[in-house]
Amino acid sequence: MSVAGSIKDENTGPQPEALVRVDGLKMHFPVTEGLFMQRVVGLVKAVDGVSFTVGVGETLGLVGESGCGKTTVGRCILRLENPTAGDVIFDGNDVADMNMKEMIGLRQDVQVIFQDPFSSLNPRMKIGTIISEPLRVHGIIKDPQKRQERVAELLHICGLNPRFADRYPHEMSGGQRQRVGIARALSVNPKFIVCDEAVSALDVSIQAQIINLLEDLQAQFNFSYLFIAHDLSVVRHLCHRVAVMYLGKIVELADCDELFDNPQHPYTKALLSAVPVPDPAIEEARSHQVLEGEVPSPIDPPSGCVFHPRCPQATEACRRDIPTLQEFTPGHTLACPVVLGQQR
Amino acid sequence: MYKYTIKRILLMIPTLIGAGVLIFVLMRLIPGDICEIRLGGTGLAVDKDQIEICRENLGLNDSMPKQFFDFAVGVATLNFGDSMWTGRPVTEEIAVRFELTLQIAIMGTLAAVIIALPFGVISAIKQNTWIDYCIRLFSIAGIATPSFWLGIMVILGLLIATQHLFGEPWMMPITFTSIFADPVANLSQTIWPAVTIGYRYAAVVVRMTRSAMLEVLREDYVRTARAKGLFEKVIVNQHALKNALLPVITLIGIEFAFLIGGLVVTEQVFNLNGLGKLFVDAVLQHDFTLTQSMVMMVVAVFVLVNLLVDLLYAWVDPRIHYS
Incomplete structure (x- = not known):
């Protein structure tokens, strides 16, 4: 298996078939109390009924403020967490039901780039060992000599000098380390990569380099990305579609341009309004929609629509009824009956 | 690396001078001297002239600076002189007991490491399960139990158990035989004190290993290792444990150095003629030459073990470089 072998075709745009299908995903963490007899006193509903699909060669952005459950969704897809309920279907197989052997296969198909490089x-391993370890344990390349060649190739693809293989992580800069993280993720020829805030720990100039690298790699190898981020401008640049999360739920999901140009959910509007415009005159003139209050605790979320306590358009019904994602226009879904005009 | 090692060894000199001045002054601040103890110990009337002669012979009447100068020259030329009490050379007194003490220290350390590393790791992996609780109980008990009491219990237990099993009680040998001469006799004597000190030692190291592992297991690179699809065993042994070892090595080093010369009570309980006992006797008898030499030796051991630990750091952790 080589890098060249994993190129599927030249068409890099979104394709109809879904590589990853997340359906009704719930991840509730128990909150326990007591010294010896630990009893569950509550549940942190980090992810509460999330559904979306990611197509082959597509990048889905997952945005939302800190603590809204974005990272947990990513970790459930990777099965670094065992979801409480719901399905994560990867390539037709349910990730949650996989046994050890199938999990090893999943680890080759789904990889992750972490936030903090x-x-x-x-810190105790040389770059070469870090990158070649997955190749060794999965038995992808058994010959040590060939493994070294592959490591050099991966480093080259990620824009690093192959000599870096003999270095330790502390001898490299943040951007270089993140490239190592990407090379490591690529080593097993994955089909799907979860980028968990992959650029948020980097300087802006380095961010641009890494984003371009991610784009180039997608064009070359036709990966699908789940791009978890809170930096909306990065998401707009990179993603085909974007899902907005609030308190464990997706509130709006649309094509990237549609979402940024025509946001419908009050939370999405507020989120986009918070992005500064790099022109002082426009920034001064435009109206900001500032949300009041704090994000409620996911242990004790509000009734009905979880956003209603902070929502400028909330009605009595919002306190009562839990909204579901419904189609606004084709390809644009949102969970707000008020906007959809279904109330009163 | 070599430069660093030499620099560290040279740094031993001021440390030794400081310790030397301290012990020299402290010993002379204690009221009474060896001659009074030796001659007065009989309970008979003491002849003042005899004490004077004794002091003259041992050089106690020399001026303080001269006494210190003699001591310093002795240390510098590695000629430590004779014990004031027995009259035998200090090096000989120490050499007789060093083998026993060193052996018990090594055995105790081995026992501790063999028990502590797996226990600490398991305890961290199975955090807040009954296995973790048992190991924590084991280690808290080890820290809380005084070694002399544990030693007495070991001896009693041995006597009672052998009485039950063989009809007559078996007691470990009291005289020391070198392990090279007669391993069986040697081990049947030394294994019990080694286990006794090893338990407390292990208890301390378990706690350190556990907390270091708990910290490392939450690190992002362990999550990275999971995402790579490695087996849990590989993640724990190769990714986590290596990173958790640093504080554990430090602790083992300090404890080991302490065992050379600090085993006073355990040696008393097991009736061992080791360095700890020699140390206490020397202080009680106001044996200046012996006490001072032993302090110098213990300081040197501490400094050397610490140097060794620091050099081990560089070997374990590539981020540490000495130049």
């Missing part, structure tokens, strides 16, 4: 690389 400083802590996500083992």
Whole structure:
């Protein structure tokens, strides 16, 4: 298996068939109390009924403020967490039901790029070992000599000098380390990569380099990305479709341009309004929609629509009825009956 | 690396001078001297002239600076002189007991490491399960139990158990035989104190290993290792444990150095003629030459073990470089 072998075709745009289908995903963490007899006193509903699909060669952005459950969704897809309920179907197989053997296969198909390039690389291992370890344990390349060649190739693809293989992580800069993280993720020829805030720990100039690298790699190898981020401008640049999360739920999902140009959900509007415009005159003139209050605790979320306590358009019904994602226009769904005009 | 090692060894000199001045002054601040103890110990009337002669012979009447100068020259030329009490050379007194003490220290360390590393790791992996609780109980008990009491219990237990099993009680040998001469006799004597100190030692190391592992297991690179699809065993042994070892090595080093010369009570309980006992006797008898030499030796051991630990760091952790 080589890099060249994994190129599927030249068409890099979104394709109809879904590679990953997440359906009704719930991840509730128990909150326990007590010294010896630990009893569950509550549930942190980090992810509460999330559904979306990611097509082959597509990039889905997952945005939302800190603590809204974006990362947990990514970790459930990777099965670094065992979801409480719901399905994660990858390539036709349910990730949650996989046994050890199938999991090893999944680890080759689904990879992850973590947020912090400083802590996500083992400080005691040389770069070459870090990148070649998956190749060795999965038995992808058994010959050590060939493994070294592959490591050099991966480093080259990610824009690093192959000599870096003999270095330790602490001898490299943040951008270089993140490239190592990407090379490591690529080593097993995955089909799907979860980018968990992959650029948020980097300087803006380095961010641009890494984003371009991710784009180039997608064009070359036709990966699908789940791009988890809170930086909306990065998401707009990189993603084909974007899902907006609030308190464990997706509130709006649309094509990237549609979402940014025509946001419908009050939360999405507020989120986009918070992005500064790099022109002082426009920034001064435009109206900001500032949300009041704090994000409620996911242990005790509000009734009905979880956004209603902060929503400028909330009605009595919002306190009562839990909204579901419904189609606004083709390809644009949102969970707000008020906007959809279904109330009163 | 070599430069660093030499620099560290040279740094031993001021450390030794400081310790030397301290012990020299402290010993002379204690009221009474060896001659009074030796001659007065009989309970008979003491002849003042005899004490004077004794002091003259041992050089106690020399001025303080001269006494210190003699001591310093002795240390510098590695000629430590004779014990004031027995009259035998200090090096000989120490050499007789060093083998026993060193052996018990090594055995205790081995026992501790063999028990502590797996226990600490398991405890961290199975955090807040009954296995973790058992190991924590084991280690808290080890820290809380005084070694002398544990030693007495070990001896009693041995006597009672052998009485039950063989009809007559078996007691470990009291005289020391070198392990090279007669391993069986040697081990049947030394294994019990080694186990006794090893338990407390292990208890401390378990706690350190556990907390270091708990910290490392939450690191992002361990999550990266999981995402790579490695087996849990590989993640724990190769990714996590290596990173958790640093504080554990430090602790083992300090504890080991302490065992050379600090085993006073355990040696008393097991009736061992080791360095700890020699140390206490020397202080009680106001044996200046012996006490001072032993302090110098213990300081040197501490410094050297610490140097060794620091050099081990560089070997374990590539981020540490000495130049």
